[in-house]
Amino acid sequence: xxxxxxxxxxxxxxxxxxxxxxxxxxxxxxxxxxxxxxxxxxxxxxxxxxxxxxxxxxxxxxxxxxxxxxxxxxxxxxxxxxxxxxxxxxxxxxxxxxxxxxxxxxxxxxxxxxxxxxxxxxxxxxxxxxxxxxxxxxxxxxxxxxxxxxxxxxxxxxxxxxxxxxxxxxxxxxxxxxxxxxxxxxxxxxxxxxxxxxxxxxxxxxxxxxxxxxxxxxxxxxxxxxxxxxxxxxxxxxxxxxxxxxxxxxxxxxxxxxxxxxxxxxxxxxxxxxxxxxxxxxxxxxxxxxxxxxxxxxxxxxxxxxxxxxxxxxxxxxxxxxxxxxxxxxxxxxxxxxxxxxxxxxxxxxxxxxxxxxxxxxxxxxxxxxxxxxxxxxxxx
Numbered sequence: 353x354x355x356x357x358x359x360x361x362x363x364x365x366x367x368x369x370x371x372x373x374x375x376x377x378x379x380x381x382x383x384x385x386x387x388x389x390x391x392x393x394x395x396x397x398x399x400x401x402x403x404x405x406x407x408x409x410x411x412x413x414x415x416x417x418x419x420x421x422x423x424x425x426x427x428x429x430x431x432x433x434x435x436x437x438x439x440x441x442x443x444x445x446x447x448x449x450x451x452x453x454x455x456x457x458x459x460x461x462x463x464x465x466x467x468x469x470x471x472x473x474x475x476x477x478x479x480x481x482x483x484x485x486x487x488x489x490x491x492x493x494x495x496x497x498x499x500x501x502x503x504x505x506x507x508x509x510x511x512x513x514x515x516x517x518x519x520x521x522x523x524x525x526x527x528x529x530x531x532x533x534x535x536x537x538x539x540x541x542x543x544x545x546x547x548x549x550x551x552x553x554x555x556x557x558x559x560x561x562x563x564x565x566x567x568x569x570x571x572x573x574x575x576x577x578x579x580x581x582x583x584x585x586x587x588x589x590x591x592x593x594x595x596x597x598x599x600x601x602x603x604x605x606x607x608x609x610x611x612x613x614x615x616x617x618x619x620x621x622x623x624x625x626x627x628x629x630x631x632x633x634x635x636x637x638x639x640x641x642x643x644x645x646x647x648x649x650x651x652x653x654x655x656x657x658x659x660x661x662x663x664x665x666x667x668x669x670x671x672x673x674x675x676x677x678x679x680x681x682x683x684x685x686x687x688x689x690x691x692x693x694x695x696x697x698x699x700x701x702x703x704x705x706x707x708x709x710x711x712x713x714x715x716x717x718x719x720x721x722x723x724x725x726x727x728x729x730x731x732x733x
Contacts, residue, residue: 360564360572368542368576377541378580381534382588388530389523389595390602396519397603404428407471410479411439411451423482429475450476519605521695524596528690529664531588531625536632536660538584540653543577543636548649566725570718574637581629589625593618613694620693620703627710628686632660634714641721663687679705682713 368374408429413436416424424431432439432448439451443462449472450463461476463469489499593613600611613621636653643649664687672678674688679702689706692699 357568357572360568361575364546364573364576365579367546368580371542371545374542374545374580377538378584379587381537382531382584382591385527385530385534385588385591386595386598389527389592389599392523392526393519393599393603393605396522397605402471404475407449407468408475409448410472410476411442411448412454413439413451414454419486420483423479423486427475427478427482429479452476520609520611521691523599524611524694525664525668525687525691527592527595528621528694529661529668529687531585531592532628532664532686533657533661534588535581535585535625535629536636536657539577539581539629539633539636540650540657542580543573543633544640544643544646544649544653546573546577547637547640548643549646551643552645566722570637570722570725574633574718577637578630578633581633582626585625585629586622589618589622614696616698617693617696620698621690623703624686624690624693624706627707630714631682631710632656634717638717638721641724659683667691674699674702676701676705679703680709682709685709 409432410424410429411432411434413434416431416433421431432442432451434442436451436453439448439453440462442448443451449468450461453460453462459480461473463472485503488503492499492502596611596613600606600609635656639652639656640649643652660683663681663684666672667684667687668691672684672688674692678688679685685702685706689699689702692702
């Protein structure tokens, strides 16, 4: 019996490694991860280190005092003084980033809600803060009141602890989600070929006539697809670690931050990836087995790619925390555990529950398929 299973596994692996499409899915897709990590890091840095010249053109519809001009110069704000209608036209033509009108002591900042405006607004807010402080000091001085006693009536000290770098968690988590997607895509093609593909070619019917147990056939196919997924996952993880190391030394936004994962984190992250590879391979085999043609199986498996990806995206966006209950939820548990593990928070109970949930689902799925292969119903579904 063991020889039958081993021979079945060898057959599936031989066919898989001979197929150029299977190999390309397994080996090429992971190389997109360095592009993701480096590309997103470059995008973040370009936003953080945006030059002040890109958003410092501010229009004023009134005459500025020498004090105001000095403050503007200090803040590197380029002032454009024109009539309100002219400033409105300049803003529409994107020649200025914001413009300000004045009526008595009321100042109105005009603009639209976009990225450039948000940067320009930060400059204008600083300008008004400094100008308002100057006017307050002048008023107090004219009334023989100590400005320091009034404006410095309380002292505030800041003791803010460094939190995790937002860009760090963003990059690491989205790299993992891409690993998940790569593993899913890697499992899709071989599982389709070894089930619906064999059915379409007529080789599955011949295979079922051999003196091999249905259990050996399914497990052999399952293990071959799982091996493909694990190889993709491991390569993806290695490339992620290398990419993080390169990005850590390349971009200023990671200055003082260590992007590298600890040895313990790498071990448990690998465990999560392997567990996911087993789960997705079993699900792909199950779905593809119920398709009559290769094309039909591919269509049926397409939603699985999105199902595997979006729970992690949603969890990261709304900051869902791990729990014992969520550790049992397929797909979501992998993303939550990976986030905790890479942050250095390894919870053995949650990992155990994730493994337990995965094993139960795989056993149920494979059990159902094996029964169908035994009755040969699979040939007619």
